[in-house]
Amino acid sequence: MTDPVAPSAASKLFAYAPAPESRAVVDIAPSYGLFIDGEFREAAAGKVFKTLAPATEEVLSEVAHGGADDVEAAVRAAREAFGPWSALPGAERAKYLFRIARIIQERSRELAVLETLDNGKPIRETRDADLPLVAAHFFYHAGWADKLSYAGLGPDPRPLGVAAQVIPWNFPLLMLAWKIAPALAAGNTVVLKPAETTPLSALFFADICRQAGLPKGVVNIVTGDGATGAALVAHPDVNKVAFTGSTAVGKEIARTVAGTDKRLTLELGGKGANIVFDDAPLDQAVEGIVSGIFFNQGQVCCAGSRLLVQESVHDEVLDALKRRLATLRVGDPLDKNTDVGAINSAEQLARITELADSGEREGAERWSVPCELPGRGYWFAPTVFTGVGQTHRIAREEIFGPVLSVLTFRTPDEAVAKANNTPYGLSAGIWTEKGSRILDMAGRLRAGVVWANTFNKFDPTSPFGGYKESGYGREGGRHGLEAYLEHA
Amino acid sequence: MSTPETRGSEARGARLSVLKTYKLYIGGKFPRSESGRVYEVTDAQGQWLANAPLASRKDARDAVVAARKAFAGWSGATAYNRGQVLYRVAEMLEGRREQFAAEVAAADGLPAAKAREVTDAAIDRWVWYAGWSDKVAQVVGGANPVAGPFFNLSTPEPTGVVAVLAPRRSSLLGLVSVLAPVIVTGNTAVLVTSHTAPLPALSLAEVLATSDLPGGVVNILSGDTAELARPLAAHRDVNALDLAGADGELAAELEAAAAENLKRVLRPAPGADDWSADPGLARMTPFLETKTVWHPVGA
Structure with a gap:
């Protein structure tokens, strides 16, 4: 049998010239703080960590390393924001989310390049898959904010309160969208901990929240490592924990949450x-x-x-x-x-x-x-x-x-x-x-x-989540809203 | 029918009643506990009613094996079929209405009229759930309008083997209210009865055994709640845990143990002793998985 992959004359003939996307569209600051109560601030302990471009090992920026005090401040900000945010008419919350969706669309090339730099994934994917889905997620959930009575949880279902959300590095901004969009639509406020190796797009999202005029404290971003995330999910004033990541960490979180009133959804590993x-x-x-x-x-x-x-x-x-x-x-x-x-x-x-x-x-x-x-x-x-x-x-x-x-x-x-x-x-x-x-x-x-007869297709209307040790709860669609609501 | 007054009594010259040996229900059979243990069950006044099996960890594991074995057939049955089987259970309950009313009166310490009322509510609840078998998929599933040329459908499916800790009080209405929603959607169950009031549950097993319900779909264990719940919460082949009958401290311990294979856990609700309210979907959906299937659309 001939080697099916011997380089052929044709593949040499049709070699591609480099076609680099411009980095000029994104301006990465040398350092970033935590986004708490509508403001960027340094970590209380003054700690920072570096985030690298995995394709080159170049240092992209220095980011605040949030600790227990910062988690405390972020949860407090989210708690204070919860009352007014949840009391807003759904139609008003919807308009904030529509604004966010539109600003993401406007800034999508910038965010795609940023995500590619910080994550290492091809620009073709961030540009054509991640960013369109991020915008679509906010657009879809925006429309739910004033229609929650039709979500199948009875008339006038209530938000849970403060949502602690911990997301992975493989789709940093998309996982943020999967977490934040339904939480806000349902009337919750959030503290989100991005992955240690991919903090930047969440911090750019914080800026988008400011551009959208989102009330301070509704979205808080605390960058850091696993210990930061553990402090967040263990915080006693958190009502809801949502985690995407490894099954081992998911089990640890389930143990942490056991015996509390916190609601939990987990989107974990797979072996499809x-x-x-x-x-x-x-x-x-x-x-x-x-x-x-x-x-x-x-x-x-x-x-x-x-x-x-x-x-x-x-x-x-x-x-x-x-x-x-x-x-x-x-x-x-x-x-x-x-x-x-x-x-x-x-x-x-x-x-x-x-x-x-x-x-x-x-x-x-x-x-x-x-x-x-x-x-x-x-x-x-x-x-x-x-x-x-x-x-x-x-x-x-x-x-x-x-x-x-x-x-x-x-x-x-x-x-x-x-x-x-x-x-x-x-x-x-x-x-x-x-x-x-x-x-x-x-x-x-x-x-x-x-x-x-297809694979790896995603859509904000389509519930996503696992059986068995791949976790519980769904993200996306009407089903995904249930994770952030309770019966009146 | 035996009542506390006549049971074991021969002083009044009445006919000597035939006492029932209460047994476990595992895989459609009625074994004694493999441990050979029993414990005394009394009525609300402390008067002896019967000896109930004090099931062991081994009994619990056997029950899980039976429930797993029954899962493929029961979850694969048509919803119409499951609905008819559950309705048949209600028919059999109705036929034993007086027996259950007496057992409930003794177990829950209720006056006869109230016990009959509770029994009727339990039978009606079972009928209510029977009707859900072929409706829940339409209510919680559906088509998703994805932004692309794809057919996309979400369907609820049973999660698998569910360990159910029956409520400590409300020995029949509470029991029915936790058991029926688990099995109507296609799950199989290992049910741990109320420790103090297990007799209506053990009698329900006799109803289930004569109702076309395949063996193993429901398995019933009486005994010490914590002793049985711990191995079930830690069991790798149990998919979900209903903590209705666990107190706060035990519930927390069991939920932590359940994290080992990420069982779906339904926590005990505060003030859950009132089983008369409309249950809604709240006891069915925790034991359902949503499966979403995609297929391209195109010539």
Whole structure:
């Protein structure tokens, strides 16, 4: 068999010239404070930390490191703001959120470049996926603010109070939108803790809140590390905790919240199965496999990280997949042609590397895209493991990186059994031309989001969230509002 | 029917009554506790009513196995079918109305008329829930108008095996009010009865066993609440926990244990001893998952 990915004359002929997006559109200050009660301020203890561009390891800015005193101040500000904010007519709250949505649209290129710098993800994704979804999320929830009586919780449901929200680094501004938009629409006030490695877009969002004239204290941003987040969720005057991140931390938070009156929603890890049947449109399936695991460098909780391919088409799918992967452009995230950017941090790169090495040690066959990686920054070539057994760590543990584990099956029953053989239950994919099989599989897969003949699609109207240890509660749609409301 | 006055009594020359041996209900069968233990159950005045099984951790684990085994069939049954099975339970309850009224009177310390009223409310509640089986999906699910060429549908699904701590008081109406909403949507249940008033629950098992309800869909354990609840809260194959019958301190401990596999936890509501109010959806939705399916639209 010929190597399906030997560089061909054609691929050399059609090499791309660099097409960098301009950094001039964004002005990053040398330092940022916490955003509390409508003002930026230094951390009470005066601590700061640096945030890096993972593609270059360049220091982008120095950010205040919030501690317990700062959490206290932020919660107090949110508590004071809660009364007037929740008492506003819904139509007025709606207009603030519409304003925010519009300002995000106006500043979307700036925010896309900023996000790409701070996160390392390709500008193509921040520009075409993250930012449009962020604006759409605020626009969608704005319209709910004066229609809460129709949300299925009885007439005149009440907001919960102060929401403590802790978000991850993989979609920094989008996760902020998923948290803040429904919370504010429902009449809550928030204290949000962005991820340690990606604090900047949340701080720019604070500026958008000021531009929108949002009353002070309604949104507070406390940057910091895990200890900052732990202090926030443990604060006794918080009524609601919403967390997106790892399952291990999610369990810790659930223990912290146990025995209190705090409401909790968790959106945690996943090990999604992407199931390809022999009658699938294979070219489309290959595109779906690629977007399923290499979108956002695979740093996606709902990634299709386990490919379950029907045995009879295994070789055909793998050949096509490798051919396709060889055309991915890995490198400068600000280049408009880049498909795969940088890993978010040295720590995450180490975790991906360690798990990928375990795959080799445990006997799976490793193949990586033959590409040149930049000399500086955090990089991992898109990688596919074949011959993966269900007991291998790379089949069980969330890698959160551009690593695909390929398993095979013969019958639909076997596919269901293998797909569900995980403590997670966030996402799954099904590729087949047979409608009745799609519906049968969709019904039997224990996952909160099932993509049939597509993958990694998101929308503010569409509830998102997991079964089992992928967490509880939904974000988006009418269902997502329930996390921020209670019966009158 | 036996009442506290006649039970065990032979002084009045009346016929000697036949006492019932109360047993657990696991996987559609009526075993004694594997531990061989029983405890004394008394009425509100402290008079002996019966010996009830003092179920063990092993019984609890066996009940989880039975509930898991029953889950695929019960959750896969049509909503119409589940509704009819639940309605059948109400029919069987109605047939034993006098028995339950007497047991409730003894268990809850109620006058006969009030006990009949509570029993009727429990039967009516069961009928109410039976009707929800094929409606809840339309009320809490639906199509989502996504901004793209996709069909997008959200559907509620049962979360799995639910461990239910029945209310400590309200031995029948409270019991029915926590059990029916769990199973009507397709979950299976391991129910821990009220420690002090387990007899209506153990009798309900006899109703369930004669109501077309597949074995294992409901499993009923009597005993010490904390002793049974701890292994259930920590059990990796239990998906959710209803803490209705736990006091504050135990509830907090169980909720923390439940975090180990992120069980869905329904906390005890303040002032929840009144089971007469319209329950709404509040005891069904905590044990439902929302599944959202996407498919492209196009020729």
